[in-house]
Amino acid sequence: MSSDFEAYEQDFGTITAEITNKVGKIPKLSGEEKTQLVLNVDKQLEEVRELLEQMDLEVREIPIQSRAMYNGRLKSYKQEMEKLEKDFKRSRIAYSDEVRNELLGDDASSSESQRAHLLDNTEKLERSSRRLEAGYQIAVETEQVGQEILSNLHGDREKIQRARERLRETDANLGKSSRILTGMLRR
16 A cells, blocks of 8 residues: 555656746746646646545555554645645746736836827717716706696696587587477477
């Protein structure tokens, strides 16, 4: 069983040495080459994590008399792994800072053109806001006119209904009058 642990130790040593070498190169590279190296290191770190898990399983199967020694070695490997991850993280941060500077630019002329572009966009935004505000004002006025028209139409409807009612009453009165007059003529 300890031979498996020692084989894992050799793999751990080889891979961590490669990772350390690559982590040192990350800040010096650029573009696609740097991106590929970052991805490669990330993959190798995952392999090291798996190796540590395997080593942990092996230590659990080792007799109790030797287990303390192997636990100590495993603990130091885990600490080395944490250090590698921190170093990798630092190199990635340096990489991302470099990418950010590359994208944003550090020179003053770029800053001035960005400022001019920003001012132009702000002016366009203000004009659009004024147009929206004017459109909103027109919509409010239109709504008010519409409410007035609806109110007028409601009033007109009531007038028409009253006139129709009077017309019916007048028609009924004329019918009565006609019957009365017809009755008077017959006598």
